[in-house]
Amino acid sequence: MDVKDIIKEENLAYKKTKVLTDNEMHYCPGCTHGVVHKAIAEVIEEKDIQEKTIGISPVGCSVLAYNYIDIDWQEAAHGRAPALATAVSRLMPEKYVFTYQGDGDLASIGSAEILHACNRGENIMVIFINNGIYGMTGGQMAPTTLPGMPTSTSPYGRDVKLAGNPLKMTEIVAQLPGTTFVARHSAETAGAVRKLKKAIRKAFDNIDEKKGTSFIEVVSTCSSGWKLQPDASNKWMKENMFPFYELGVLKDE
Amino acid sequence: MVVLQAESEVAAANMLYGGAACGKKVMTSSSSPGVSLKMEAISYIAGAELPALVVNVVRGGPGLGTIQPAQSDYFQATKGGGHGDYHSIVLAPNSVQEMADFVELGFDLAFKYKNPSMILSDGMIGQMMEKVELKDFKPRLTEQEIIEKYGDWATTGKTADRERNVTTSLELQSELQEQFNIKLQKKYRELEANEVRFETAFVDDAEYLFVAYGSSSRICMKAVEIAREKGIKVGLLRPITLYPFPKKELNQLADQVKGMLSVEMSAGQMVEDVMLSVESKVPVEHFGRFGGIIPSPDEIVKALEEKIIKG
Numbered sequence: 001m002d003v004k005d006i007i008k009e010e011n012l013a014y015k016k017t018k019v020l021t022d023n024e025m026h027y028c029p030g031c032t033h034g035v036v037h038k039a040i041a042e043v044i045e046e047k048d049i050q051e052k053t054i055g056i057s058p059v060g061c062s063v064l065a066y067n068y069i070d071i072d073w074q075e076a077a078h079g080r081a082p083a084l085a086t087a088v089s090r091l092m093p094e095k096y097v098f099t100y101q102g103d104g105d106l107a108s109i110g111s112a113e114i115l116h117a118c119n120r121g122e123n124i125m126v127i128f129i130n131n132g133i134y135g136m137t138g139g140q141m142a143p144t145t146l147p148g149m150p151t152s153t154s155p156y157g158r159d160v161k162l163a164g165n166p167l168k169m170t171e172i173v174a175q176l177p178g179t180t181f182v183a184r185h186s187a188e189t190a191g192a193v194r195k196l197k198k199a200i201r202k203a204f205d206n207i208d209e210k211k212g213t214s215f216i217e218v219v220s221t222c223s224s225g226w227k228l229q230p231d232a233s234n235k236w237m238k239e240n241m242f243p244f245y246e247l248g249v250l251k252d253e
Numbered sequence: 254m255v256v257l258q259a260e261s262e263v264a265a266a267n268m269l270y271g272g273a274a275c276g277k278k279v280m281t282s283s284s285s286p287g288v289s290l291k292m293e294a295i296s297y298i299a300g301a302e303l304p305a306l307v308v309n310v311v312r313g314g315p316g317l318g319t320i321q322p323a324q325s326d327y328f329q330a331t332k333g334g335g336h337g338d339y340h341s342i343v344l345a346p347n348s349v350q351e352m353a354d355f356v357e358l359g360f361d362l363a364f365k366y367k368n369p370s371m372i373l374s375d376g377m378i379g380q381m382m383e384k385v386e387l388k389d390f391k392p393r394l395t396e397q398e399i400i401e402k403y404g405d406w407a408t409t410g411k412t413a414d415r416e417r418n419v420t421t422s423l424e425l426q427s428e429l430q431e432q433f434n435i436k437l438q439k440k441y442r443e444l445e446a447n448e449v450r451f452e453t454a455f456v457d458d459a460e461y462l463f464v465a466y467g468s469s470s471r472i473c474m475k476a477v478e479i480a481r482e483k484g485i486k487v488g489l490l491r492p493i494t495l496y497p498f499p500k501k502e503l504n505q506l507a508d509q510v511k512g513m514l515s516v517e518m519s520a521g522q523m524v525e526d527v528m529l530s531v532e533s534k535v536p537v538e539h540f541g542r543f544g545g546i547i548p549s550p551d552e553i554v555k556a557l558e559e560k561i562i563k564g
Contacts, residue, residue: 051410056271066419072408074274075421076267077297083264084271088408090255091277095410113267116260 030230079110296335300422321545
């Protein structure tokens with residue numbers, strides 16, 4: 001019996017969701033973007049909402065997210081995804097609208113747009129990938145860079161006297177009455193991905209119930225930007241990022 | 254109709270981008286400093302080839318400038334304004350009636366060419382009270398009608414019978430980005446060939462010509478009257494579309510008149526397009542008041558006499 005005889009539909013215990021395209025991803029080894037894309041795509045398939053979902057992609061490594069998740073997409077200017085999502089959701093209230101943003105995008109240039117979208121309680125899901133640096137442009141310091149963390153623009157580590165302290169966006173938006181569900185997750189283990197998927201499902205369900213903004217931060221790595229191997233990046237994230245950006249549900253109303 | 258007061262002009266224009274990508278008729282309005290902030294999204298809208306309408310009721314600048322009327326955003330409006338090689342379609346009303354009529358015209362052109370349209374008004378037209386006849390409301394097109402009329406590009410949700418729609422202005426391969434720019438330029442040549450709008454008055458026997466748009470064109474009509482009482486045969490060409498600009502018509506008039514005066518509430522912006530249009534056939538000068546000052550008909554006639562007639 002040949003291996004091809006075994007790989008048949010009826011023998012498969014697990015297969016790629018049809019909501020992910022067959023395009024080869026451009027992400028670096030160890031990057032969690034692909035895992036988070038898959039989690040979103042799987043929930044879209046499970047909820048059978050592919051025809052009703054519109055994604056807003058950011059500027060950054062995931063600018064090309066529209067090549068991988070097979071739904072309609074709008075590509076926003078840096079930081080402006082929540083403004084686009086506001087319009088899409090208000091003009092087509094029956095659709096499932098989400099933004100996918102990194103920390104350079106959401107916490108710095110787009111800090112006004114995200115705060116006001118959350119404050120208005122736009123009926124959208126926000127996925128916030130936080131790896132503590134600007135990944136795509138060469139690992140520069142982001143608003144989320146940990147104190148003392150070396151980056152290409154803070155080679156001796158972030159000096160908070162000079163550059164200010166890291167912004168905990170998730171804690172900030174949790175205070176706003178417009179947000180209904182605010183959680184911080186990660187995606188470095190199978191268990192973490194399961195929890196993340198559960199949160200994404202909840203966020204889409206909240207859109208069904210028109211409950212307001214659901215905001216999910218995913219604490220992530222950037223092996224290329226951090227100049228660490230993928231396994232060492234995960235270790236560094238657990239030892240340094242998790243104590244500062246504590247995982248868990250901050251708000252669930 | 255969905256109306257939303259945005260947190261900033263940056264957000265408002267990006268909401269416009271999101272709404273335009275859904276195939277909806279979307280518009281935003283502001284006055285000069287606010288329109289500068291909107292330029293980011295207008296460039297993206299032009300790059301993603303989407304229809305949208307922006308209204309700029311121009312005030313004096315630069316910077317915070319003044320809240321009084323001006324026409325000093327001509328360069329920004331007609332030459333792109335944001336980054337990249339693009340143009341908005343620019344309509345210049347000179348009455349409250351046209352302020353109303355150009356909304357529909359602006360949307361029609363925006364959808365036809367999948368390009369941002371701009372109504373470039375000023376603080377005078379913007380605050381003027383005049384009689385206006387409002388046309389009957391037309392029923393809104395359905396999603397299906399928009400697809401049939403303008404194409405299936407809107408991000409309304411990927412159905413099983415089509416590929417996903419992605420609105421983006423990103424193309425990382427230079428060769429493809431060049432091809433896209435060539436396509437855009439082709440569209441602008443089509444606009445220049447088919448969509449030039451202008452109005453003339455008293456040009457049949459004119460020996461001199463005022464070129465003015467918006468509020469200035471209204472004042473120039475009075476200046477024409479005063480000049481003709483003095484025996485000066487002057488006419489007026491009023492560009493209605495500032496982009497595309499009535500180059501051909503001005504060039505033809507340059508064969509007839511002895512000189513042209515571009516009258517603007519700016520330090521001289523449209524005058525450059527007038528000069529390019531007439532190809533040095535006749536003298537072209539600029540007269541303007543700025544910083545919120547509105548020129549009087551008498552000083553326009555005086556400028557014609559001093560700058561053009563006396564030479």
